[in-house]
Amino acid sequence: MSHLTSLREVIAPEDVDRAVLYxxxxxxLQAAPSDADLTTIRxxxxxxxxLGGELAALSKAAAGSTPEGxxxxxxxxxxxxxxxxxLPYGSYYLTGFLHEKPLADLRASMARFGIERSEGVSEPEDHIAALMQMMEGLIMGEFGQVATLEEQRKFFIEHIGSWAGHFFKDLAAIKSDPFYAAVGVLGTVFMAVEADAFAMTE
Structure with missing residues (x-):
């Protein structure tokens, strides 16, 4: 049995669901969905x-979408x-500029958790897609150990909760495409659910 498999066996089903959604x-938000992705989403x-209602809305939006579009x-x-x-970056939303203190703070947290920047990625680490995937990894123990709920709460509050909701609202408001607008609404609702849940653990 691998170390990662043994870690995942102790993760509550509801936390696995959270990780999957992150x-x-x-x-x-990392890349446009493929045809296989769209089939799954439909x-x-x-x-x-x-959250279920917004997943249904996203599924409906995917029905009229193509990978090329x-x-x-x-x-x-x-x-x-x-x-x-x-500009889906924490530094930009929090300071109005890229590569500012929020990015430096995130890199310090990444170092503490053993999270390394992926090879070949040129985007700053405070890209919303990277942060969603970091939360997934923390919950699922992909960086060596399953993060405690307090560690998850701290990471969320310090690097996500202060700005991601605003980004997702901006994405939800776009007029150019119903699919990405639906992703924005889903993200908005999910961030609110996570913030409320973490507030209850304080």
Whole structure:
């Protein structure tokens, strides 16, 4: 049995669900979804919770989307010529500039947890996609050990909770594409759920 497998056996099912959602949102913001991704999203199961309703809305939006169309939208939103419509970085949302103190603070936290920058990635580590995937890894023990709830809460408050909700609201407000707007609404609701849950642990 691998070390990672043994770690995951002690993770509560609801925390696995949280990690999956963090990872899913991160992947949607890291790159445009492939045809296989869209097929999976179109078949998402939902429930009567707030998050379930937004997953259903995303599934509906995916029904009318194509990989080619979403690739163009992703380029316009996050890359552009010089810069995209949105700048999904913690430093930018918190200070108005890139590569500022929030990024340095994040790098210090990454070092403490043993989180290393992926090879070949040129984006600053405070990109929203990277942060979503870091939370996934902390919950699932992908950086050597499962982060305690207090460690997760601290990481969320210090590096995500102060700005991610604003980013997702901006994404939800875009007029150019219903799929990414639905990702924005899903992210907005998820960040609020996480913030409320962490507040209850203080």
């Amino acid at each position: 990872g899913f949102i991160g992947r949607m 078949n998402l199961e939902s429930d009567d919770t707030a 979403l690739s163009r939208i992703y380029q316009d939103l996050f890359i552009g010529v010089g810069r995209g419509e949105l």
